[in-house]
Amino acid sequence: MDTIIQQLFNAAQLGAVYALIALGYSMVYGIIRLINFAHGDIFMLGGFIGLLLTTRFGWMPFYLLLPLAMLLTALVGVTIERVAYRRLRNAQRMSVVITTLGVGIFLENLVRLTVGPETRQIPAGLPSAPVVWLQQHLGAFVTWDKLLIILISLALMAILWLVVNRTLIGTAMRAVADNKDAVPLMGVNLNLVIAVTFAIGSALAAAGGIFYGQAYSIDPYMGIDLGWKAFIAAVIGGIGSIEGAVLGSFLLAGVEVITVAYLSSNLKNGIAFGLLILLLLVWPWGIMGKPTLKKV
Amino acid sequence: MGLRITDLTKSFGGLTAVDGFNLELGDRDLQGIIGPNGAGKTTVFNLITGVYAPDRGQIQLGEHTVSGLPSDAIARAGIARTFQNIRLFAQMTVLDNITMALHARAGYGLWEAAFRTGNFHRQEARLLAESREHLARFGLLERQREQAGSLPYGEQRRLEIARALATGPKVLLLDEPAAGMNPREVEELIQLIQQVHRDFSLAILLIEHQLPVVMELCREVQVLDFGQTIASGAPQEVVRNPLVIEAYLGEEEAPA
Amino acid sequence: MSTKPPPEHAAPPPELTPSRVRFWMVCALILALALPLQLSVDAGLFPDVLNPYYLHLLTIIGMNIILVASLNLLNGYLGEFALGHAGFMAVGAYTAALLATKALPSAAALPPVLGTCIILVVTLGGAMLMAAGIGYLIGLVTFKTVGDYLAIITLGFNMIIVNAIQNLDFVGGPRGFTGIPKNTNFLAVAVCALLTLGLLRNLIQSSFGRVWVSIRENAIAAELMGVSIAKAKNWAFTIAAAFAGLAGGLWAQNQQFITPRSFDYIKTTEILVMLYLGGMASLSGSILGVVAYTLLMELLRNLLSAFAPQLAEWRMLISPLILIIIMLTRQTGLLGNREWRWLRPRQGA
Ligand SMILES: Nc1ncnc2c1ncn2[C@@H]1O[C@H](COP(=O)(O)OP(=O)(O)OP(=O)(O)O)[C@@H](O)[C@H]1O
Ligand SMILES: [Mg+2]
Numbered sequence: 001m002d003t004i005i006q007q008l009f010n011a012a013q014l015g016a017v018y019a020l021i022a023l024g025y026s027m028v029y030g031i032i033r034l035i036n037f038a039h040g041d042i043f044m045l046g047g048f049i050g051l052l053l054t055t056r057f058g059w060m061p062f063y064l065l066l067p068l069a070m071l072l073t074a075l076v077g078v079t080i081e082r083v084a085y086r087r088l089r090n091a092q093r094m095s096v097v098i099t100t101l102g103v104g105i106f107l108e109n110l111v112r113l114t115v116g117p118e119t120r121q122i123p124a125g126l127p128s129a130p131v132v133w134l135q136q137h138l139g140a141f142v143t144w145d146k147l148l149i150i151l152i153s154l155a156l157m158a159i160l161w162l163v164v165n166r167t168l169i170g171t172a173m174r175a176v177a178d179n180k181d182a183v184p185l186m187g188v189n190l191n192l193v194i195a196v197t198f199a200i201g202s203a204l205a206a207a208g209g210i211f212y213g214q215a216y217s218i219d220p221y222m223g224i225d226l227g228w229k230a231f232i233a234a235v236i237g238g239i240g241s242i243e244g245a246v247l248g249s250f251l252l253a254g255v256e257v258i259t260v261a262y263l264s265s266n267l268k269n270g271i272a273f274g275l276l277i278l279l280l281l282v283w284p285w286g287i288m289g290k291p292t293l294k295k296v
Numbered sequence: 297m298g299l300r301i302t303d304l305t306k307s308f309g310g311l312t313a314v315d316g317f318n319l320e321l322g323d324r325d326l327q328g329i330i331g332p333n334g335a336g337k338t339t340v341f342n343l344i345t346g347v348y349a350p351d352r353g354q355i356q357l358g359e360h361t362v363s364g365l366p367s368d369a370i371a372r373a374g375i376a377r378t379f380q381n382i383r384l385f386a387q388m389t390v391l392d393n394i395t396m397a398l399h400a401r402a403g404y405g406l407w408e409a410a411f412r413t414g415n416f417h418r419q420e421a422r423l424l425a426e427s428r429e430h431l432a433r434f435g436l437l438e439r440q441r442e443q444a445g446s447l448p449y450g451e452q453r454r455l456e457i458a459r460a461l462a463t464g465p466k467v468l469l470l471d472e473p474a475a476g477m478n479p480r481e482v483e484e485l486i487q488l489i490q491q492v493h494r495d496f497s498l499a500i501l502l503i504e505h506q507l508p509v510v511m512e513l514c515r516e517v518q519v520l521d522f523g524q525t526i527a528s529g530a531p532q533e534v535v536r537n538p539l540v541i542e543a544y545l546g547e548e549e550a551p552a
Numbered sequence: 553m554s555t556k557p558p559p560e561h562a563a564p565p566p567e568l569t570p571s572r573v574r575f576w577m578v579c580a581l582i583l584a585l586a587l588p589l590q591l592s593v594d595a596g597l598f599p600d601v602l603n604p605y606y607l608h609l610l611t612i613i614g615m616n617i618i619l620v621a622s623l624n625l626l627n628g629y630l631g632e633f634a635l636g637h638a639g640f641m642a643v644g645a646y647t648a649a650l651l652a653t654k655a656l657p658s659a660a661a662l663p664p665v666l667g668t669c670i671i672l673v674v675t676l677g678g679a680m681l682m683a684a685g686i687g688y689l690i691g692l693v694t695f696k697t698v699g700d701y702l703a704i705i706t707l708g709f710n711m712i713i714v715n716a717i718q719n720l721d722f723v724g725g726p727r728g729f730t731g732i733p734k735n736t737n738f739l740a741v742a743v744c745a746l747l748t749l750g751l752l753r754n755l756i757q758s759s760f761g762r763v764w765v766s767i768r769e770n771a772i773a774a775e776l777m778g779v780s781i782a783k784a785k786n787w788a789f790t791i792a793a794a795f796a797g798l799a800g801g802l803w804a805q806n807q808q809f810i811t812p813r814s815f816d817y818i819k820t821t822e823i824l825v826m827l828y829l830g831g832m833a834s835l836s837g838s839i840l841g842v843v844a845y846t847l848l849m850e851l852l853r854n855l856l857s858a859f860a861p862q863l864a865e866w867r868m869l870i871s872p873l874i875l876i877i878i879m880l881t882r883q884t885g886l887l888g889n890r891e892w893r894w895l896r897p898r899q900g901a
Contacts, residue, residue: 035703087880091883092883095883097700098828099876099880101821101824101872102825102872102873102875103876105818105871106869106872106873112868113866228707235704266718270711270719273711273712273715276704276708277693277705277708281693367775368775368776368781369780371778376777383770383772384769384770384773385765385770386769386770387765388766392762395759396763396765396766396774396777397777399778399779400778402758404759406755406760409755409759410755411751411754412754416758423759
């Protein structure tokens with residue numbers, strides 16, 4: 001019983017990180033139909049920005065450090081969109097996708113060459129004592145940082161939901177997702193909407209990177225693996241859908257935690273991709289995605 | 297070897313785009329379908345060619361039931377079409393657009409192509425000659441090396457008809473072939489269709505917005521409105537039918 | 553009728569300008585150069601001029617040409633966005649390695665030149681067959697997916713293949729496969745690369761190639777001309793996979809050591825960079841892209857390490873930048889949609 005609850009928390013923590021990344025994939029795809037292959041590396045970069053901030057400004061409390069790292073990463077995300085993607089918005093779709101691949105590799109190598117290829121951990125900013133209440137009542141050993149990571153992630157997702165559904169810019173984002181061509185006619189600044197989307201996606205990914213660096217560790221290439229996992233989660237949930245991205249993330253994390261616990265950790269990537277392929281074959285639009293009809 | 301359609305029906309969500317459509321198209325017939333915008337004409341073609349699966353009804357080509365088959369099988373069974381919004385292979389040459397259409401009769405296999413055997417060369421020469429013959433018939437031979445997408449609009453429409461014919465169909469479906477043409481081009485097109493109808497042994501079904509084209513070409517037309525056939529018969533009679541006049545007047549642009 | 557000049561990237565008319573330089577002549581020339589080159593390097597002649605390292609570079613170029621040209625079949629001619637080429641390469645590499653070490657006698661036990669030839673034919677043939685088989689199966693399951701999803705699925709299969717190999721102990725798992733005999737040299741790679749180019753060229757300039765390009769241009773129209781899209785695509789996937797397997801087989805028997813990691817996403821991306829640098833739907837572009845990229849990387853390595861040895865690694869930052877710059881400035885690559893004359897066959901002989 002206690003191990004099951006512990007595994008549940010493990011899955012929730014991993015799922016929260018996946019969701020923070022997956023949301024960026026999903027939002028960008030929803031708005032400009034682009035698979036941003038560099039997004040996993042933005043997540044990695046966010047982790048390293050967090051690491052740099054903690055090592056340079058050790059006095060900074062976590063609740064300042066997290067938003068600062070998110071802000072900086074958001075700036076990077078917006079800059080990349082401005083410099084590399086915007087000019088290709090009306091070009092052949094694959095050109096942009098390839099560009100995102102290039103940007104991703106660039107970021108990986110940049111971090112590897114400047115910071116180094118080693119695996120690192122972000123020094124604890126969150127308390128790592130066990131949650132006494134859970135220990136006493138459920139017999140489960142769950143640390144505070146794990147619980148906090150899950151709670152803060154959920155809070156960030158709730159804020160995102162409010163922004164998308166309850167604010168002006170969110171309405172504009174949904175309008176662009178529905179019909180990109182009609183939006184400029186309605187007096188919405190398309191560039192602004194897309195920039196905001198990249199900013200939000202990058203900021204959430206940065207939070208994911210920092211949490212991941214606290215809970216596990218970071219290295220320059222982690223964006224590939226985790227980025228892909230999160231992407232799979234987004235596709236499983238139905239890419240373009242915010243709720244779907246969150247759902248898919250927790251689902252995938254659950255499957256992975258079970259695989260590691262009862263089968264072998266070597267199999268978890270294979271199983272994740274197998275799941276993706278299976279799902280796309282029987283359910284090409286994901287759980288919450290909308291099918292598109294061919295027009296003749 | 298004509299086309300027989302009974303009770304063809306298709307809905308999109310709540311909208312019934314085609315409702316109980318029937319057609320008897322004889323061996324060498326040339327019939328027309330007219331109707332206001334959104335009447336369901338293109339959808340009929342999409343159903344015949346298997347782009348959409350019908351909700352109900354049957355499509356028979358000669359003895360064979362083709363409804364339910366995949367598009368490519370229907371095409372190979374002998375139904376070819378053109379598209380309302382031209383779908384050429386834009387970056388291929390005019391010649392290759394036609395030669396491609398002969399793929400089913402290429403007469404050589406993968407290994408023969410990979411190693412360029414004698415048979416490959418013979419068959420390729422045959423395909424090339426046949427394609428040029430088609431192009432010459434449609435007055436496009438001089439354009440053979442140009443990219444299909446760079447042709448003027450009228451010639452693109454002609455090329456699309458030529459390509460459809462190159463597959464050797466028994467039934468040819470033309471979706472608004474005169475759209476976007478100037479009066480002189482329309483006149484040429486009418487002659488071209490008559491010539492095709494005379495020279496090839498096939499049946500033609502024609503969708504057209506411009507009534508004069510239909511009046512001149514077809515012995516029989518059906519008028520669709522909101523998916524239903526509201527009139528059918530000789531074009532001269534059909535256009536005098538009050539239902540038809542009303543359907544067209546319901547729209548802004550009344551036919552000439 | 554007025555004749556408009558064809559647009560810049562129009563495929564040049566095949567038989568308007570019959571080329572006097574034919575494909576076989578180029579092959580003969582390259583082989584005539586390759587054979588003495590290989591022999592003199594093997595014999596250690598002129599060590600100052602004929603540095604074995606240059607031969608190694610040429611060998612890498614040859615193998616990459618096979619990879620890039622075969623991926624061009626999918627991404628350039630067929631117009632799909634396949635991202636799993638390194639996976640097929642891995643299948644070929646491991647198959648060849650297994651055949652060479654476990655199934656076949658060593659070259660020393662056989663007559664000198666002929667023995668190596670037989671070993672190569674068997675190992676490379678096996679590599680191609682195995683990769684083709686996997687490519688066929690993957691093509692079979694993915695036949696419905698297009699565009700973004702095909703990219704995802706092919707990359708997914710690449711990762712699954714790498715992951716599977718990591719879990720197979722009898723090929724060394726994550727530690728890699730060691731002790732593969734060196735059966736390949738530059739000459740063998742040159743022959744294979746020329747063969748690949750010739751076969752791909754022949755296929756592209758046939759009814760099969762026209763069907764593939766028509767799918768790229770307008771899949772619905774192609775389907776309504778009677779093309780079974782699934783079948784045509786599956787052929788292309790199988791063929792491209794076979795050649796990727798060939799490159800893998802050569803790779804394994806040239807490097808003598810392979811690990812699953814050498815065939816992951818990074819390798820696929822490297823192949824993509826060379827492909828897009830050279831240009832889509834052009835075999836000439838594939839050759840040029842590989843040569844330009846490889847030489848550029850070498851140049852950068854030498855240039856950067858002239859300043860400081862540790863700087864050489866910074867060239868890894870340049871390669872993605874090249875990709876980005878190509879995409880932003882010249883999406884057709886160096887030679888997109890155009891072909892050198894010797895790679896255009898005569899038509900309708
Ligand atoms: N794939 C689809 N999904 C939903 N609705 C569709 C689809 N295809 C057609 N329709 C609808 O079915 C109706 C008939 O369309 P169709 O294209 O057949 O008309 P049409 O008679 O060809 O008109 P036009 O003269 O404008 O070409 C229209 O209301 C159209 O919006
Ligand atoms: Mg129509």
